Amino acid sequence: MFINNFDPIALNFFSLEIRWYSLSYIFGIVFAWIYCKKFLIKDEKILNLFDDLISYIIIGIILGGRLGYIIFYNFSYYSKNLLEVFMIWEGGMSFHGGLLGVIFAVYIFSKKNNISSFLFLDLISMTAPIGIFLGRIANFINSELYGKETDLFWSVKFERIDNTFRHPSQIYEALFEGIILFILLNYVFRKFLYKSPGVISALFLIFYSNFRFFIEFTREPDIQIGYILFNLTLGQILSFLFLMFGLFLFYKKNES
DSSP: OEEEOOOSEEEEETTEEEEHHHHHHHHHHHHHHHHIIIIIOOOHHHHHHHHHHHHHHHHHHHHHHHHHIIIIIOHHHHHHOGGGGGOGGGOOOOHHHHHHHHHHHHHHHHHHHTSOHHHHHHHHHHHHHHHHHHHHHHHHHTTOSOBOBOOOTTOEEETTTOSOEEOOHHHHHIIIIIIIHHHHHHHHHHHTOTTOTTHHHHHHHHHHHHHHHHHGGGBOOOTTTOOOBTTBOHHHHHHHHHHHHHHHHHHHHHHO
8 A cells, every 4th residue: 555645846946836747748748759750750751740740739738638628527617717727737637628639730730731630640649648648647646536445455545635545546547548558559550550541540549448438437536527427427428439439430441
């Protein structure tokens, strides 16, 4: 059993607080960018365009993730506290919202440059687990998105929450949605589907959604929402919808 009493603030620079949550986004994007440039991109045209795409991706992640969290998870609160909408460093980002934001940003960029969106979305899918891993570790440090009560020997007591030993659901997600998903997608990409744009994106949606859906059974539901339908959380319902789209996309890409 482990006691979590981590400080969510990584560094204090005069009056500026640098939080682990913010650093997870920064390093996630930087590491993913380096990995794409050094190991994945072979086409010179894609390589030249990728640097310009990064700014679109960052905007898509931030706007989509924040708006997704506000709309899906806590609209009533933020509608009454409008200034807090901009306090991203305090946490409050939706993965599914960020994913939609990235898809939309890549679509706009690809249209502008007359190139298939899936060439970029596949690259993002293979490197997104890096950011997901770091993000879930930051969630663990922040004592947020914590799990249900358990007496397993690896359980964690989040001192900033209560005295209950809980599932470290953030670590489960970091392992499955981060490390395992990264290995799976990159293995498939290198061995089988390098010339099939869109299939990797579909597999990302399928694998991520399955991992997220089942791990959420160990996680406490969001306090302001609770369970919605059939004792499922909002995260599980969104994951199911994205899974259905992933299966549809996989079918269409293999059919063509």
